[in-house]
Amino acid sequence: MDEDVNDLSPIKVCWSIQVKVLNKWRERSDRGSRSVCMVLADEPDHRIEAKIKHKDIFRFDSKIKDGDWIAIHHFRLKTVTEDRRTTKHDYRIIFLESTIVNPIPPKDALEHTLSDVSFPEIMNDTIDKNYLISLIGFVVDPGELHYFDPSRKIYDFAVLVFKIQDTDNNVIECIAIGSFAEQFNDEWIRARGDRIVCVLQWWGIHRTSGRNVVQTVGKCSRLDINPDIPEVEEFLEILAAEDANETVVKILSIWNHPPKHPNDHTTMILVDEKGTRIDAVVPPDSYPRNFPRNLKEGKWYFLWKFDVIPSSLPERNSRHPYQLSFNRKTTMAYYRQKSSSEFLQCVDFPRINNASEEEKKFVVDVVGVVVTVSPIGKLLEGGSDLDSSYVTFTLKDTAVSILKPLITGWHIRVKILRMFTVRLFPKDALRLVLLDDKGFKIDCWINSDFASHYAELLQEDQWFSFTQFRVLANTDSVRLTNCPFRISVLGTTVIVGADPPVVEPCSDFTPFCSIVDRTVDETVLVDMVGVLFDVGILVNVATDSMDLDGLRLTFRRAALEFRKNYDSCAARPLVCVLRLWKVDRCFDGPNNVRNVNRGLISKFLPYPDVPEAAGLHTMPSWIVGETSGAD
Secondary structure, three states: OOOOHHHOOOOOOOOEEEEEEEEEEEEEOOOOOEEEEEEEEOOOOOEEEEEEEHHHHHHHHHHOOOOOEEEEEOOEEEEOOOOOEOOOOOEEEEOOOOOEEEEOOOOOOOOOOOOEOOHHHHHOOOOOOOEOEEEEEEEEEOOOEEEOOOOOOOHHHEEEEEEEEOOOOOEEEEEEEOHHHHHHHHHHHHOOOOOOEEEEEEEEEEEEOOEEEEEOOOOOOEEEEOOOOHHHHHHHHHHHHHHOOOEEEEEEEEEOOOOOOOOOOEEEEEEOOOOOEEEEEEOHHHOOOOOOOOOOOOOEEEEEOOEEEEOOOOOEOOOOOEEEEOOOOOEEEEEOOOOOOOOOOEOOHHHHHOOOOOHHHEOOEOOEEEEEEOOOEEOOOOOOOHHHEEOOEEEEEOOHHHOOOOOOOOEEEEEEEEEEEEOOOOOOEEEEEEEEOOOOEEEEEEOHHHHHHHHHHOOOOOEEEEEOOEEEEOOOOOEOOOOOEEEEOOOOOEEEEOOOOOOOOOOOOOOHHHHHOOOOOOOEOEEEEEEEEOOOOOEEOOOOOOOHHHEEOOEEEEOOOOOOOOOOOOOOOEEEEEEEEEEEEOOOOOOOEEEEEOOOOOEEEEOOOOHHHHHHHOOOOOOOOOEEEEO
16 A cells, blocks of 8 residues: 655655656765655655665666656655755655666646745745745846856856746846756747746755845756746736736635525625725626636635626625626636735724714624623524524624734734834834733834835824734844734734723833842833933043934932922922833942933933823922932
């Protein structure tokens, strides 16, 4: 009985598998020993590398060709230890003298064998460089053939740098070395067509000049120009549809598909990559012939030859004034994933509870925590149809404290406590400290692609609704908040103004005693409130007197637990809040502590409008014995 490739391990040698040869190449070790290597795949496309050592090449080499289906019996498994790997399998097949190889009839499986990765995964450095990858794109810059040694124009010294582009206009630089450089140059000269599609398989990712490029690796890489494979045909169809300004949409929801009854309509909620939703209706007479019956939620599709009509649905699933109506010529074709976003457009709980009659005409998205669930009920008494079953449940509003990674469909209402620019090259990023209505804080990062937009939209001390964002672990050595995670804004994130809660959350000021007693987490920036006195002299500690970053001012704040009898001045005291300052231990004693500003992050707020400062505003100036310093 033939085993699954995923089950192979060194526990025995009497394995038997049926596989297709996806790639075959020859290698020579540093010691000059030759071997034949292969990438094999079984019917479910589980892959493993195989190796024929020098002494056994004559037994098996002539029996195995690229693209063949073969049965292999009795072989050894060895752990893969190389840095560059052609598959994700932990082991490699080693042919033995007793290994048996027999040809078998081709199987229908593995029609699509190009496991290509997306260009953004490579460009954004989110893919493991230990594994060789595959790509498909059309050539936008064929480059020129060069030789490392111009006096020796042989393939061993050839190199060619070219660029390919995907269907989303992302461009990646590719470096072909040796025979691959000459192959690309020759095939490019002979190629015909408006778009020359290039398929790269088993290429390595390399980092150079601050960006990722792909490059051939030894003899195992493959390069094909306009190959006759299904993936190229699909790629060209995508390009043709985009050139014709056709629509690419994702099915957010679909019901009554295919129709249960002859006169029923199929209804869908569609969304484009910009997050714009629209309703779509499929009349029953649109199903014959070309209309697919296996449409799935969460998948992307080409859509063309449809009608656009005013919205006529009694219950609207989008706020678009029109809807799509399919006809007998309407076509939907599968499109590779354009975005993994769920495109949630969540509504705040207060807005739901106070919805107007107009708002009740539309369905909404909402994110929350399930707190109660009722038993299953029946809409029709005594009915057995599952469609008549129902449950009711209660949701609790999402709080910052429950945010976790691996989920992007979050929705929160928060106040921006702090917003500042992070200087990066070539464009600046934006960083926020957010506070929800329960008093929990979290750090938020907006990268340079969106920073300029949100810098104009967002304001400190204002409430906003954040929907569809990523949650990542916060690994900073000094954190802005106690939360172990941070928010990262995506291209699909929606941020809009929100109403403040009825009761504003209280400020979380750090008590002076917790700093002196070392009970505060000194890896987290703190907020403090107190009365300012004993201001030092402004000095510049930098070697260059013109360097503004060297300016320094020392001052001290009185503890909140002041003594009543130190009322020596009738002047109004300067109450201040230090927001996001760093607790620092001085070198000259265990109890000598100071607060230091953290660049542009920290903020000094005189006469703050917070309840904790109310009693301090009416105090006369005074001096207390216990103070703490701040720079």
